[in-house]
Amino acid sequence: MAILEMKRIDIVALLKDGKKIIELLQRRGVLEISKQEEKDGFTFIDTSPAIGQFEKQKQVADKALSIVMSLCNLKPPLSLYGRKELSVDEFKQRADKVDETLKWAYEIILLEKKVDTLQNEYNQLCVKKDLLSVWKGLDVPFLYKGTKTTKAFIGSLPEFYTEESLRYAINLGDENLDLFDIKIISQSKEQTCVFILCHNSLADTLYARLRNLGFSIPEHTFSEKPEDRIKDYEDQMQKILDEKNKAWEKLLSYGEIVDDLRFLSDYLSMKIEKYNALNNLAITKNTLMISGYITVDKVGPLVGELIKKFTVAIDVNNVSDEEDAPVALKNNLFAAPVEDITESYSLPGKGDVDPTPVMSFFYYLFFGMMLSDAGYGLLMVIACSIVLKFFRPEESLKRNIQKFLFCGLSTVFWGVMYGSWFGNIVNVVSKNFFEYEVGISPLWFDPVSKPLDLIIVSLILGFIHIVVGLGVKFYALWKNGDKLGALFDIGLWYVVFLGIILLLVGKLVLSIDALQSAGLIIALLGALGLVLTQGRSSPTIFGKILGGLGSLYSITGYFSDVLSYCRLMALGLVTGIIGNVINTIGSIAGGGVTGGITLALVFLFGHAINFSINALGAYVHCNRLQYVEFFSKFYDGGGRPFKPLKINTKFYKFKEEK
Amino acid sequence: MEFFMTMGQFFAILGVALAVVLPCIGSSIGVGKTSEAAAAVVIDDPGKFSKLLILQLLPGTQGLYGLVIGVMIMLNIGILGGNSNISTIEGLSFLLASLPIAFGGWLSAIYQGNVAVSGVSIVAKKPNESSKAVISATLVEFYALLSFISSFLLVINILK
Numbered sequence: 001m002a003i004l005e006m007k008r009i010d011i012v013a014l015l016k017d018g019k020k021i022i023e024l025l026q027r028r029g030v031l032e033i034s035k036q037e038e039k040d041g042f043t044f045i046d047t048s049p050a051i052g053q054f055e056k057q058k059q060v061a062d063k064a065l066s067i068v069m070s071l072c073n074l075k076p077p078l079s080l081y082g083r084k085e086l087s088v089d090e091f092k093q094r095a096d097k098v099d100e101t102l103k104w105a106y107e108i109i110l111l112e113k114k115v116d117t118l119q120n121e122y123n124q125l126c127v128k129k130d131l132l133s134v135w136k137g138l139d140v141p142f143l144y145k146g147t148k149t150t151k152a153f154i155g156s157l158p159e160f161y162t163e164e165s166l167r168y169a170i171n172l173g174d175e176n177l178d179l180f181d182i183k184i185i186s187q188s189k190e191q192t193c194v195f196i197l198c199h200n201s202l203a204d205t206l207y208a209r210l211r212n213l214g215f216s217i218p219e220h221t222f223s224e225k226p227e228d229r230i231k232d233y234e235d236q237m238q239k240i241l242d243e244k245n246k247a248w249e250k251l252l253s254y255g256e257i258v259d260d261l262r263f264l265s266d267y268l269s270m271k272i273e274k275y276n277a278l279n280n281l282a283i284t285k286n287t288l289m290i291s292g293y294i295t296v297d298k299v300g301p302l303v304g305e306l307i308k309k310f311t312v313a314i315d316v317n318n319v320s321d322e323e324d325a326p327v328a329l330k331n332n333l334f335a336a337p338v339e340d341i342t343e344s345y346s347l348p349g350k351g352d353v354d355p356t357p358v359m360s361f362f363y364y365l366f367f368g369m370m371l372s373d374a375g376y377g378l379l380m381v382i383a384c385s386i387v388l389k390f391f392r393p394e395e396s397l398k399r400n401i402q403k404f405l406f407c408g409l410s411t412v413f414w415g416v417m418y419g420s421w422f423g424n425i426v427n428v429v430s431k432n433f434f435e436y437e438v439g440i441s442p443l444w445f446d447p448v449s450k451p452l453d454l455i456i457v458s459l460i461l462g463f464i465h466i467v468v469g470l471g472v473k474f475y476a477l478w479k480n481g482d483k484l485g486a487l488f489d490i491g492l493w494y495v496v497f498l499g500i501i502l503l504l505v506g507k508l509v510l511s512i513d514a515l516q517s518a519g520l521i522i523a524l525l526g527a528l529g530l531v532l533t534q535g536r537s538s539p540t541i542f543g544k545i546l547g548g549l550g551s552l553y554s555i556t557g558y559f560s561d562v563l564s565y566c567r568l569m570a571l572g573l574v575t576g577i578i579g580n581v582i583n584t585i586g587s588i589a590g591g592g593v594t595g596g597i598t599l600a601l602v603f604l605f606g607h608a609i610n611f612s613i614n615a616l617g618a619y620v621h622c623n624r625l626q627y628v629e630f631f632s633k634f635y636d637g638g639g640r641p642f643k644p645l646k647i648n649t650k651f652y653k654f655k656e657e658k
Numbered sequence: 659m660e661f662f663m664t665m666g667q668f669f670a671i672l673g674v675a676l677a678v679v680l681p682c683i684g685s686s687i688g689v690g691k692t693s694e695a696a697a698a699v700v701i702d703d704p705g706k707f708s709k710l711l712i713l714q715l716l717p718g719t720q721g722l723y724g725l726v727i728g729v730m731i732m733l734n735i736g737i738l739g740g741n742s743n744i745s746t747i748e749g750l751s752f753l754l755a756s757l758p759i760a761f762g763g764w765l766s767a768i769y770q771g772n773v774a775v776s777g778v779s780i781v782a783k784k785p786n787e788s789s790k791a792v793i794s795a796t797l798v799e800f801y802a803l804l805s806f807i808s809s810f811l812l813v814i815n816i817l818k
Binding site: 341344345451452455564566567569570571573574577578581584613616617620621623624627628 | 730738786788790800803804806811
């Protein structure tokens with residue numbers, strides 16, 4: 001079982017080497033730096049102002065990056081390829097350009113703001129121009145009042161008028177017809193813009209009539225003709241547009257430095273991390289002290305390297321029991337992929353063993369049993385193998401893919417056992433297109449026709465799972481020295497289980513009376529043992545008996561835990577039956593070309609959905625079986641994850657010089 | 659009375675309808691509620707979509723279980739191959755056999771949806787703890803599975 005042993009390490013070094021040492025530690029990524037305790041003679045560096053500044057810069061870099069990405073339609077790099085690797089020289093080259101890039105980042109943000117403002121101005125002018133365009137035909141300024149003997153009225157009426165109908169509406173009588181002139185400038189359903197020139201003698205009457213019709217005088221006060229003003233607006237708009245396009249093009253040209261921006265963002269996050277670490281160091285006038293946790297396998301190389309490169313004094317100690325040391329796991333290729341399942345429950349705390357290795361086998365087994373279709377499993381295996389072979393995913397993604405590779409293999413195994421290949425697609429195709437039904441027969445049994453067998457298999461597997469879980473508890477108690485506890489708490493339950501198994505086998509399978517009674521006696525003896533021992537922590541006799549009797553009650557817990565495994569049967573069944581239903585629906589159009597096309601479409605669509613829903617179901621129920629039924633038997637958790645100072649970047653990683 | 663004696667197929671089909679419709683109603687309520695809650699989170703942080711998707715889909719499985727029972731009844735009464743010929747008692751038995759998944763699936767999907775909605779806020783605030791939200795939701799699903807298993811065992815044994 002693989003919880004890596006932690007060592008506590010204290011490093012005393014010269015202050016002048018401080019930065020270099022921290023950088024080295026960050027590159028190696030093996031040491032979790034803990035905060036130094038306050039001691040006389042030591043001071044601390046307060047790096048928070050610097051960190052604040054870096055964080056601000058990083059925001060700028062990230063914002064500039066997202067602007068450039070969205071403008072130039074750049075996609076983030078495919079995560080399957082992982083981060084790009086930079087050699088030390090490349091890193092130095094790029095690091096020299098960082099200040100320049102930061103300047104660009106600021107400029108990008110300014111440019112984006114500028115484009116925004118210009119666009120706003122443009123829109124405003126557009127609105128103004130539209131408002132004015134109804135007056136385009138007016139060939140005098142708005143301020144025109146008329147000649148010596150005439151008066152001009154320029155304005156709009158809130159209805160549609162032609163010259164005729166307006167004359168009629170104004171209704172000044174036939175004798176005055178020649179004394180005024182109407183020119184319609186523009187007309188629409190909502191308003192009519194008019195220019196009316198009339199003899200001074202008629203002006204007042206006409207104005208009153210017009211007002212009755214809802215005449216209103218526009219508020220434009222400029223002295224040019226509307227047409228000139230519109231032209232003026234258009235010129236301004238063109239100018240703004242040109243300016244905007246220029247800014248836009250410049251922004252687009254920044255698409256080329258997207259790599260630099262990414263580097264900048266990474267560079268700053270490294271700096272932030274580093275300065276955070278500096279916060280934890282204690283310094284004197286000439287020395288500094290670094291303390292932290294390191295996994296035992298990394299002690300040798302790190303100490304060797306530090307001694308070779310710097311003047312340092314190093315002290316490595318075992319972690320004491322009171323310390324809150326972090327936890328790191330290390331497992332083989334088969335178990336490591338499910339470490340994150342353990343992690344997302346809780347890392348092992350004090351006295352816990354790492355459940356990952358034992359869990360991994362059951363995890364793959366149960367996942368396969370619930371998805372249980374060889375076709376789906378094969379797809380998973382192929383897809384995962386392709387990714388692992390041709391791409392370079394980051395470690396965590398790689399492990400996930402490995403996990404699903406093993407899950408896929410198990411799914412193929414159970415699919416072959418149940419004879420399910422994309423449901424019953426072989427039967428359906430052979431029957432519809434070749435008139436002769438063949439099928440792949442199950443290696444073990446067909447779950448749809450023998451569901452009871454499947455329930456029994458599921459419950460037996462569940463029982464084994466729980467017994468193994470108790471076994472791990474036994475191991476942990478024994479290892480930690482509580483041998484009596486192991487024998488009483490776990491061993492006696494084993495006796496009870498053994499008795500019950502003999503009883504059941506004797507009754508249901510072999511029908512041997514002797515076996516039954518032997519089983520009964522063994523179970524009762526185990527139960528008696530439990531009653532006698534389980535209350536042992538209680539101080540009073542009464543408490544001891546009550547605790548002992550109470551412990552027997554947990555048999556119901558074991559019973560319901562075992563029953564919980566019938567989900568293995570139900571989910572497995574659902575995958576197969578829905579797969580068959582999809583194939584049946586697909587074969588509705590019969591044979592021939594149309595039938596083939598229908599089947600192909602329904603097959604692709606239907607099985608894609610069936611696969612995703614059932615894979616999801618298998619995944620979550622598999623987790624649940626591990627967390628609720630398995631872990632509860634022996635596992636407490638509560639460990640703190642190991643978080644070494646390292647290069648936590650998003651886009652680039654760094655090749656180590658050897 | 660004679661008419662009643664020929665109603666086997668009617669009752670069996672009623673069973674199919676109940677087994678499919680009720681869990682599907684429950685699932686759509688559950689998935690719907692969760693998806694609404696998830697949408698509010700995705701607005702602020704589209705990156706959480708995949709984690710939320712798991713929660714959104716969880717109350718959807720009851721509909722599937724219902725469909726499976728529905729199809730099993732159809733297969734057993736032979737209606738997919740044309741006309742079925744079953745007695746009224748058998749038809750009524752199919753109807754009764756459909757009830758566990760009909761009601762168990764229906765209500766458990768709704769309650770699972772409630773748990774999943776609360777789980778959405780776990781994902782929103784502490785995305786690393788999302789597996790705990792998922793596990794809580796599967797606690798409810800178990801009862802849909804129990805209903806499914808009992809309906810299933812009944813359906814396949816009625817005509818034996």
